[in-house]
Amino acid sequence: MSNDLSHSSTSQPDPVTHTNSFSSHFHSQGLPQTAKMTEARHQVNFITGNANKLSEVKAILEPAISVTNQSLDLVEIQGTLEEVTIDKCRRAAELVGGPVLVEDTCLCFDALQDLPGPYIKWFLGSIGHEGLNNMLLAYKDKGAKAVCTFGYSAGPGHEPILFQGITHGKIVPARGPSNFGWDPIFEYEGKTYAEMDKAEKNKISHRSRALAKLQEWFAKEMTA
């Protein structure tokens, strides 16, 4: 199974789909020209206000790529997963005045045509784990995709490059510690993310799958 959203990395983009208008931002589409890195190649400045994201990104990328962090409150627009990350990445690069990595995480319910998607943070904050389960009560299909879309920009004016990872699981009543977002209600192969230890989650998570693509791209850049 591909780890990408249906249209993000197909070799023959369908020009009518919304997602495909951004397909050129994906590294698999052969982009790197706009993002040649002039500075240290083994470092990223990850702009996020979420300490759990930061610790997972550090655990996965370090020591090969060192991760610095600035916690900025970035405006998040409405739009597709790709639009949200691209806009977030451009804003971060402008604010920081240098290279940045950002990430937007979505939780997409199969029965709801991928909603709440990028709006999961507000749904989770408003209705919690139980409310999210209740949203699916009318449906047999409890399937859900966890989607992570990272955006890297070499600096202001440099177009973001996207790296996306998807893990398919299902929505279940909460099990396990409530340390990180919707981890307790997202089950993958019999365990919720919250029931896994960190190393276990990082092996199969949406975030690690996206970061594998970023690592591959960085490795190519270093030998270019």
Ligand SMILES: O=c1nc[nH]c2c1ncn2[C@H]1C[C@H](O)[C@@H](COP(=O)(O)OP(=O)(O)OP(=O)(O)O)O1
């Ligand atoms: O692996 C995860 N496992 C469980 N929950 C997660 C995960 N990753 C993000 N989340 C939560 C955090 C937030 O409620 C929403 C994403 O929103 P999102 O805007 O991407 O995150 P955020 O605002 O916390 O941090 P940031 O400063 O990087 O935008 O899903």
Ligand SMILES: [Mg+2]
């Ligand atoms: Mg956010």
